[in-house]
Structure formats: C-alpha cells, structure tokens
Amino acid sequence: xxxxxxxxxxxxxxxxxxxxxxxxxxxxxxxxxxxxxxxxxxxxxxxxxxxxxxxxxxxxxxxxxxxxxxxxxxxxxxxxxxxxxxxxxxxxxxxxxxxxxxxxxxxxxxxxxxxxxxxxxxxxxxxxxxxxxxxxxxxxxxxxxxxxxxxxxxxxxxxxxxxxxxxxxxxxxxxxxxxxxxxxxxxxxxxxxxxxxxxxxxxxxxxxxxxxxxxxxxxxxxxxxxxxxxxxxxxxxxxxxxxxxxxxxxxxxxxxxxxxxxxxxxxxxxxxxxxxxxxxxx
Numbered sequence: 597x598x599x600x601x602x603x604x605x606x607x608x609x610x611x612x613x614x615x616x617x618x619x620x621x622x623x624x625x626x627x628x629x630x631x632x633x634x635x636x637x638x639x640x641x642x643x644x645x646x647x648x649x650x651x652x653x654x655x656x657x658x659x660x661x662x663x664x665x666x667x668x669x670x671x672x673x674x675x676x677x678x679x680x681x682x683x684x685x686x687x688x689x690x691x692x693x694x695x696x697x698x699x700x701x702x703x704x705x706x707x708x709x710x711x712x713x714x715x716x717x718x719x720x721x722x723x724x725x726x727x728x729x730x731x732x733x734x735x736x737x738x739x740x741x742x743x744x745x746x747x748x749x750x751x752x753x754x755x756x757x758x759x760x761x762x763x764x765x766x767x768x769x770x771x772x773x774x775x776x777x778x779x780x781x782x783x784x785x786x787x788x789x790x791x792x793x794x795x796x797x798x799x800x801x802x803x804x805x806x807x808x809x810x811x812x813x814x815x816x817x818x819x820x821x822x823x824x825x826x827x828x829x830x831x832x833x834x835x836x837x838x839x840x841x842x843x844x845x846x847x848x849x850x851x852x853x854x855x856x857x858x859x860x861x862x863x864x865x866x867x868x869x870x871x872x873x874x875x876x877x878x
Contacts, residue, residue: 597751598703601744606737615713619706626698630799631691637792638687641785642680658683658785693759694799700752701803701847707745708810712817714738719821728827735833742837749845760800760849764862767793771866776873797862804847804854811844 606612642658649656655672658679664671718734770793778786818841823834847854 597744597748601748604740606740609737611713611717612710612737612741615710616706619702619709623699623702626702626799627695630695630698633795634687634691634694634792637788637795638683640788641792642683644788645785646676690796693763694796697756698799698803700756701807704745704749704752705807705810707741707748708814711738711741711745712814714741715817715821722822722825731826731830735830739833739837742840746840746845753845753848757848757850760847760854764797764800764849767797768862768866772869775866775870779870779874780877794863798859800847800849801854801856801859801862804858805856808844808846808853808855811841811846814844815841 601607645656645658655667655669657672657675661679662671662675663678664674666672714734714737718731718738721730721734771790774783774786774789774793776786777783778790815838818834818838823831826834849858852858
C-alpha cells in the first residue's frame with residue numbers, strides 16, 4: 597500500500613511533500629532511539645553479570661535457567677552463550693517489530709498532516725476566488741489521500757491489534773516476574789528487564805496517543821475552514837470527509853485503545869499484582 601501510495605501523482609505535490617517532513621524526522625529520531633536504546637539495555641542485561649563475575653572471580657549467569665548444571669568452566673561457557681544468544685535474539689526481534697510499527701503509524705500521521713496542509717491551501721484558493729475547477733481539483737486531492745488513509749489505518753489496525761494484545765499480556769507478565777525477582781531474591785537486573793518491557797509498552801501507547809491527537813486535530817481543521825462558501829456539491833463532499841473523520845480507526849489491542857492512559861493503567865495493574873504478592877509472602 598505504501599509503495600502504491602508514494603507512486604501516485606499527488607505525492608509529487610510540493611505541499612504534500614512538505615507535510616510529510618515532520619513525520620519523517622520524528623520517524624528517524626524514534627527509530628534511532630529504539631535501536632540504540634534496546635540494544636543498550638539488552639547489553640546491560642546480558643553482559644553486566646558476566647563482567648561482575650570476572651571482577652569477583654565467580655561464575656554468574658544473567659538468568660537462572662541452565663542447559664548444563666555444573667560448576668565447570670565449560671558448562672558456564674555453554675550456559676552463558678545460550679543466554680546471551682537468546683537475549684540478543686529478543687532484542688533484535690523486538691527492535692524490528694516495534695520499528696515497523698513506528699514506521700507504519702508515523703506514515704499515517706504524515707497522511708493526516710498532508711490532508712491538513714491541503715485544506716489550508718484550499719482555504720487560500722477560496723479566498724483568492726479561483727474558478728470552481730481549481731477548487732474541485734484541490735478537493736479531489738484531499739479525498740484521494742483521505743480515502744487511502746482510511747484503508748491504510750484499517751489494514752494497520754488489523755495487522756497489529758492481536759499482536760498488541762499478546763505482546764502487552766506477555767510484557768505485563770515479564771514486568772511482574774522481574775519485579776518479584778528483584779523484591780524476593782534481590783535480582784537487581786530485574787529492574788533493567790522491567791525498564792526494557794516498559795519501554796516497549798510505552799512506544800505502543802505513546803504513538804497510539806499521538807495518532808489519536810492528530811485525528812482530533814484533523815476533525816478540528818476540517819470543521820474550521822470556510823466550507824460553507826463552497827458549492828452545494830463540494831459542501832456534501834466536505835461533509836462526507838468530516839463524517840468519516842469523526843470515527844477514526846485508532847490503535848487498539850482488540851478491545852482497549854492504546855494511549856498514555858492505557859500505559860498508566862497497565863503499570864497500576866503490575867504494581868497491584870506485586871503488592872498482592874508481597875502481602876501473601878508476609
């Protein structure tokens with residue numbers, strides 16, 4: 597869909613190109629932070645215990661599971677290699693999936709920015725009292741991008757909603773176990789693992805909230821320009837765009853909208869679970 601969209605003639609329009617620049621820049625920043633942040637956190641999780649073990653001359657593994665249960669150096673090397681390999685596999689897999697979501701969703705916000713800029717351009721055309729044909733052409737550009745945006749977000753939501761549900765459930769369990777290990781057996785790396793899992797949920801919820809804000813901004817922009825000065829035919833077209841924009845396709849995990857409120861709700865649930873565990877332990 598992206599390849600077909602960027603091949604359209606409308607993408608050669610200077611207004612549309614300019615509108616996509618902020619989302620492209622934000623995309624670059626977030627993808628860079630994702631790559632270096634995730635790999636950095638995983639490096640701490642995987643290598644810090646081993647470096648500490650070298651300092652105190654003791655074999656220490658990042659995690660508690662083993663392939664070979666033995667105090668021999670060879671067994672430690674096998675166990676260490678397996679755990680580090682698994683940890684970096686998770687890191688790269690997570691970077692790819694989260695990076696793909698960032699790319700897709702910021703492309704959607706770029707489409708909204710393009711629609712808004714074309715609306716501003718339409719307002720200028722109306723103020724200059726251009727002929728009806730030019731207004732029709734401008735409206736057609738807006739409808740083309742808006743139609744693609746609706747189909748695009750429906751596809752993105754269909755691709756990711758089940759993934760988000762499974763991912764958040766797994767990450768919540770991961771966060772709970774990591775904090776429990778930190779509290780009960782002083783596994784200090786549990787705090788780093790908690791941060792790693794929390795950052796993954798943050799990306800989903802922050803970008804979902806960002807897109808939600810953009811969708812609300814689009815509704816405001818459509819309703820605020822002087823659409824009543826258009827012909828009756830074009831007024832109906834604007835009314836149709838406004839009606840579809842008022843029911844945006846948001847980022848969800850099956851039933852729950854992903855936004856900053858959902859991020860806080862998830863952490864409150866994890867905190868409540870840990871407090872219940874501590875009360876049971878006491």
